[in-house]
Structure formats: C-alpha cells, structure tokens
Amino acid sequence: MTLAIEVKQLHKRFSNLQALGCVDLEIEAGEFFALLGPNGAGKTTLINIIAGLTLPSSGSARVMGYDVVAAYRQARRMLGVVPQELVFDPFFTVHETLVIQSGYYGLKNNGRWIDEILHHLDLTGRAGANMRTLSGGMKRRVLVAQALVHKPPVIVLDEPTAGVDVELRQGLWRFMKQLNRDGHTIMLTTHYLDEAEALCNRVAMLKQGHIVVLDSIRNLINSLSGCLLRLRLVPDVLPPALLPLANSGEEGYHILALKDYSQLEGVMTALRMAGTQVLEMGVLQPDLEDVFVTIMGGGGSKGPATVLA
Numbered sequence: 001m002t003l004a005i006e007v008k009q010l011h012k013r014f015s016n017l018q019a020l021g022c023v024d025l026e027i028e029a030g031e032f033f034a035l036l037g038p039n040g041a042g043k044t045t046l047i048n049i050i051a052g053l054t055l056p057s058s059g060s061a062r063v064m065g066y067d068v069v070a071a072y073r074q075a076r077r078m079l080g081v082v083p084q085e086l087v088f089d090p091f092f093t094v095h096e097t098l099v100i101q102s103g104y105y106g107l108k109n110n111g112r113w114i115d116e117i118l119h120h121l122d123l124t125g126r127a128g129a130n131m132r133t134l135s136g137g138m139k140r141r142v143l144v145a146q147a148l149v150h151k152p153p154v155i156v157l158d159e160p161t162a163g164v165d166v167e168l169r170q171g172l173w174r175f176m177k178q179l180n181r182d183g184h185t186i187m188l189t190t191h192y193l194d195e196a197e198a199l200c201n202r203v204a205m206l207k208q209g210h211i212v213v214l215d216s217i218r219n220l221i222n223s224l225s226g227c228l229l230r231l232r233l234v235p236d237v238l239p240p241a242l243l244p245l246a247n248s249g250e251e252g253y254h255i256l257a258l259k260d261y262s263q264l265e266g267v268m269t270a271l272r273m274a275g276t277q278v279l280e281m282g283v284l285q286p287d288l289e290d291v292f293v294t295i296m297g298g299g300g301s302k303g304p305a306t307v308l309a
Contacts (some may be wrong), residue, residue, distance in 0.1 A: 001028070001029060001064070001089040001134070002029065002065045003027065003028060003029065003060070003062070004027045004028060004029045004030075004063070004064060004153070004154045004185035005025065005026070005027040005050060005061070005063060005154065005187065006025075006026050006027075006061070006062040006065075007023055007026075007059070007060070007061045007062075008051070008061075009022055009023075009024065009058065010022070010024075010037060010046070010049065010055050010056050010059035010060070010061060010080060011023075011056065011057045011058045011059050011235065012042075012045055012049060012057050012209075013057045014149070015273060016283075018209055019042050019045040019082040020042045020046060020049075020056075020209045020210075021044055021209045021210050022210065022231060023042075023059070023206075023210070023211055024207070025046075025204060025214070027185060028185075029064075029153070029183075029185050030180070030181045030183055030184075031184055031185055031186070031201060031202060031293060032176075032177075032185075032188070032199055032200045032201055033172065033184045033185070033186065033187045033188070033200055033202055033203070033204070033275060034187075034188050034190070034196040034199075034200035034202070034203040034204070034217070035047075035187055035188065035189045035203075035204050035206065036147065036190070036191075036196060036203055036204070036205050036206070037189075037205055037207060037296075038296060039207035040122075040211040041207055041208065041209065041268070042144070042206050042208075043189045044084065044158060045209075046157055046206070047081065047156055047158050047189070048082060048118055049061050049068065050063060050068060050079070050156065051068075051076070051079060051081045051156065052068045052069070052075060052076055052098065054073045055147065056069075057246060060157040063076075063078045063079050063154055064077060064078040064153055064154060064259070067076055067126075069263065076150060077105060077150065077152070077167050078152055078153055078154055079085070079152050079155075079156065080147035080148055080150065080152035080154070080155045080156070081147055081155075081156045081158065082140075082143050082144050082147045082155075082156065082157045082158060082160045083143065083158055083243055084158050084159045084162065085309065086139045086140065086143065087143070088131045088132075088139055088142065088143075089131060090130070090131055090132035091130075092130070092192050093127065093128050093129060093130055093131070093133075094118070094123055094126055094127050094128070094129055094131065094134070094145075095114065095118075095127040095128060097142060097146065098114045098117070098118075098134070098142075098145055098149050099111075099114065100256075101146045101148065101149045101150075102114070102149045105149070105150040107149070107150060110149060113149070113151065114145075114149065116151065117148050118143045118145065120171070120175040121141045121144060121145055121171065121172070121223070122141070122167075122171055123138070123141055123142065123145065124141070126138060126272065132201065135148070136163060136164070136248075137150065137163075137164040137165055137168050139167070140161075140163075140164055141168060141172075142200055142306055143160075144157075144160060146275055146280070148179075153183070153184060153185060154175075154184070154185045154186075154187070155184055155185070155186045155187070156180065156186075156187045157176070157186065157187070157188045157189065157190075158187055158189050158193075159190060160172060160188075160190075161170040161192065161195065161207075162189065162190075162191070167203050168249075169177070169195075171236055173195070175197075176199070176211040176242075178266070185253075187274040187297075188200060193287075193288045193289045193292055194287075194288075196217070196288060197217055197221075197287060200217060201216060201217065202214070202215065202216050202217065203215070203216075203217050203219075203220065203288070205292065206298075212295060213291075213295050217288055220289060220291045221286055221287060221288060222256075223291070223292055224291060224294070225259065225260065226227060226257065226258055226259050226260060226286075227258050227260075227261065227283050227284060227285060227286070228247060228256065228257055228258070228283070228284040229255070229256040229258055229267060229281065229283060229284075230253055230254075230255055230263070230280075230281065230282040230283075230284055231253060231254045231255075231256065231278060231280070231281055232252060232253050232254075232278070232279040232280035233271070233276050233277065233278060233279065234276070234277045234279055235276065236252070237276075237299070239255050239270050239271060239274035239276060240258060241268050241270040241273075241274075242267060242271075244255055244272075245258065245267070253280075255284075259270070265273075283285040
C-alpha cells in the first residue's frame with residue numbers, strides 16, 4: 001500500500017540554522033497521526049516541505065507516492081493543509097472564498113461538497129458574510145474548509161484549534177474523526193496534548209529538528225513508570241516520613257510521587273502511625289503530557305515519578 005506521507009533523510013538549513021536534521025518518517029494511509037514538539041522544534045518547517053512551500057536542503061518527501069518537488073502538482077492535489085496563520089482575502093465572502101479555492105484545483109460544480117463542509121464546520125449561516133467581518137475562530141473554520149474543498153486524501157492540521165472556542169474544537173474533531181473513518185489520513189500538530197492523546201494512534205516528537213520518539217501513544221504511556229497519589233487528609237499535614245515523596249500539590253490536597261505501586265502500602269502505614277485520616281485518595285495515571293515533558297527534558301509534568309522505564 002502507498003504511504004500517505006514518506007520522508008527520507010530530510011535536511012533543511014536556513015543560513016547557519018539547521019531546522020531539520022536527517023528526518024525519516026512514514027505515515028500509513030488512514031492514520032490519525034500526531035506530530036509534536038516545542039516551539040522551534042521544526043514542525044512547521046517539516047509541514048512546509050511536505051506542502052511544497054519550502055524546498056529541502058537534501059532528502060525527499062512524498063505525499064501518496066508523489067515527490068513534493070519532482071511531482072509537485074500531483075503531490076499538492078493529494079494534500080490539504082490548515083496553517084497556523086490566519087490568512088484570508090478580505091474582499092470575498094465565505095462561500096466565494098471556497099468557490100475560488102475549488103477553482104485552483106480545476107473543480108467545477110463543487111457546490112454540494114462546499115455546502116457539506118459549511119454545515120459540518122457550522123458556517124452555513126455565515127456563508128454570505130465577508131471574510132473581514134468574521135471573528136478569529138470563524139476565520140479559522142474557513143481555513144479548515146479551504147483545505148478540504150478538493151477532498152484531499154491527506155490532511156495536515158497545524159495547530160488548528162489554537163485560540164478557538166470549545167464549541168469549534170469539538171465540532172472540528174467530530175468532523176475530522178468522520179473524515180478519518182472515511183479513509184482520509186490526518187496529521188495533527190497541537191499544543192493541546194489531550195487532543196492528540198484522544199484522537200491519534202501514533203506520534204512523532206521533534207526536538208531541535210530531529211525525531212526523538214516515534215511510537216504508538218499507548219506504548220509511550222505504558223513506558224512510563226510510577227504514579228501519583230492524590231490525598232486529602234485530616235489533619236491537613238503530611239507526616240514527616242512522607243515528605244520525601246511530596247510533589248507539587250494543589251489547595252486542599254497532597255500529591256505524592258511513587259516509583260511503583262508497591263509504595264502504596266508504606267504510605268498507608270505512615271498515615272496510620274501518624275494518626276492521619278484519609279478523606280479522599282486517588283491514583284493519577286501518566287498521560288501523553290508526562291511522556292512529552294519527560295522526552296523533552298522536563299523530568300515529567302506531574303513530578304519525578306514519571307520517568308521512562
């Protein structure tokens with residue numbers, strides 16, 4: 001089967017800055033894939049190369065088997081990109097913008113699909129509104145619609161929900177999940193790691209222009225050892241024996257970082273010996289955010305217990 005996205009030995013240098021170094025990446029057709037990394041890691045540069053907006057210094061990138069340089073016309077028809085920036089023409093309505101975008105791909109009589117996109121993105125009521133009158137969230141919806149007018153088999157979402165309201169976010173993900181079920185490949189970059197964890201199956205993490213992690217999200221989360229114990233106590237004082245385990249807490253609660261579940265018995269023993277009553281107790285499981293912060297060198301967003309096994 002043809003890979004949706006195939007990147008081999010990709011390098012990109014801007015003057016003295018190496019934005020990407022020896023990136024290899026394969027995304028299967030039909031995947032919902034996450035590309036994560038801190039600001040400046042090279043995510044947008046990689047997307048721009050895949051989209052044909054930036055030429056690589058060396059290496060290659062293909063979309064549905066088409067080289068993005070040698071066969072750029074075919075590659076671009078296979079791809080729809082939702083950029084971070086709000087780029088729009090202020091002289092056209094929403095509907096006109098989508099008709100014009102369809103024309104770029106030589107599509108005529110595309111009205112039925114345009115109407116369907118407008119419906120799924122809750123833009124039907126604004127179809128006749130001028131682009132410059134829309135809010136930032138509405139403009140971002142139009143950007144998503146523009147990326148979809150030619151029904152691309154591969155969709156790249158570069159921070160699509162940054163700064164938008166919860167309603168749009170939920171509606172957008174419902175639509176994207178439906179497109180993915182229909183066979184579209186989706187690559188997502190986001191700083192909302194809960195979105196990536198809920199939507200995607202595999203993830204690549206970029207750090208300083210290099211892919212440092214490429215695996216399924218479930219495998220990465222399972223690779224973390226330890227857990228966090230969340231306690232509400234009376235009296236609201238942690239026994240001295242448990243102070244070495246104390247993590248960053250929240251008002252009314254104590255958070256303990258445990259290396260493994262076998263430490264639970266010792267915690268309960270220390271509480272009983274101190275005459276401390278447990279009003280509430282919960283075990284916090286690691287998530288993708290913990291993996292991300294650990295990989296990027298932060299030691300774990302919820303404390304030192306979240307280290308790679």
